[in-house]
Amino acid sequence: MGVRYTHQAITTEQQIDILKERGLLINDVEQAIEVLDTISYFRLAGYWRHFEANRFTHQFREGSSFADIIDLYSFDKELRALLFTAIQTIEVSVRTKIIKHFALEFGAFWFMDENYATNETRFTANLAVIRKEVSRSHDDFITEHFRKYSEPDLPPVWKTLEVISMGTLSKLYANFSDPAAKHAVAREFGLNHHKFLRSWLECLAVLRNCCAHHSRLSNRVFPVKPMMPEHMPNTWITGFTFREQTLYPQLCYVVYWLNSISPNNTFVVSFKQLLANHPSVRPHLLGFPYNWEQEPLWRP
Template identity: 85%
Template sequence: MGVRYTHQAITTERQIDILKERGLLIDDVEQTIKVLDTISYFRLAGYWRNFEADHATHRFRDGCRFADIITLYSFDKQLRALLFTAIQTIEVAVRTKIIKHFALEFGAFWFMEENHATNETRFAANLAVIRKEVERSHDDFITEHFRKYNEPDLPPVWKTLEVISMGTLSKLYSNFSDATAKHAVAREFGLNHHKFLRSWLECLAVLRNCCAHHSRLSNRVFPVKPKMPERMPNTWIADFSFREQTLYPQLCCVVYWLNSITPENTFIADFKQLLIKHPSVQTRLLGFPRSWEHEPLWR
């Protein structure tokens, strides 16, 4: 049985007093007020947790400053922007490859045909979500389609898959029954088996949502972890001694994926530059192993 919540709202000044009482050093109170009036107390709380000596009392380690927390927050914000751009490239490519390989062999409306699904319940759930997502769309090619056609009740796959969410796309691919077609899409991205692409899509959907909703990436435990094959056709990692539910393996997948689409991409260089701009940020907060810079993928 829980306890009734009785705390009341407090002023920004009182928030600062609490942080001081817990041992956080604040050099400029006026500037801190401006920050807390722009970035909420509990959004920043996820970042200063790493600076606490005791999570029960929320006592800070000696010498910790509010400026250190803002530096980590700024790094995280810029990392999300960098990552979101990379995810956009991957997402568009995945949609295109699925449309290309599935539509030519299984027709324009395969996603509406139950015989192409491995699980009937998931098929029905996916189709219901697709209907809602298409109905919400205001894209010109969707509205123009419905002006002209009324049967079937959804546009063909090359239109529909452009407006469904990444999560729905992931579930649609996972539940598709033809392994050969799924393998063909996976090989487009340098993956030997569709089970890896299925896993990576599931993780990418979660990671994309984190970036889209401005959620913290540093020191985050992800609910799903990507399958990490030990051998890959293209340049990959050699050391697998990392924490599986951190950002690091997710970034490894993104980099590998991105390299298969646009080998000339600058993601690694941009990421390393971001670290140089924020020298106080520790890569261990992202789950990076000690010698990650020597990994073939990250050189």
């Protein structure tokens, strides 16, 4: 059984004193107070863990500065904004392709028919979540639909799939029973097999949530590892000696996916510029291998 928590709240000045005692260099105390009054102590703590020499005593490595921590935080914030824009392009396209390929062959309400599901339990759970998500929607096309129609109790797939979450969309695709239709969608994005798209969708849902909820990306361990095929039809990576649960493979599939949708996108150029704007940030914090800039995928 755990120990009862007894710590009390402390002032911002006391927080700074603790950081100083642990060896963090803080040249401008007033600025540090302003930062900690804007960004909470434990939100920043996720960024300064990289600077700690001891994870138990939380003593900082010699030369660690508050300024470098803020620079890493700023980089991470800008990276989330850049990434979220890319994810939006991918997400909209995936919804569109699934609607196009599935609806023409399997009808407007295939997602309500368990004959098109590989697992009945997952089908039931997915449909229950879809009903909740649609009921929460205030989009005009959803409210107008319900004003006009009462049966079935959900709108057709071309409306419903626009308002369900990325996680629900991922589960719906994974549980669909027709492999040919799933292959057709995957091929739209330069993927040889639907299992890769299923994996990337699952990972993208997690990555999207990190960006949407302002979660840290740097030095993060992701709970789901994307499938990373060694050979792809389009420009891809050649080396696979990277840590699988870091951000690097996540960004690799995002770049590949984005390139299949918008070949003239500027994501790689913008990412490299972001690194240049924050010279204290090291790509290895994102899981990037030492020769990543030589990879065909990362050449603009």
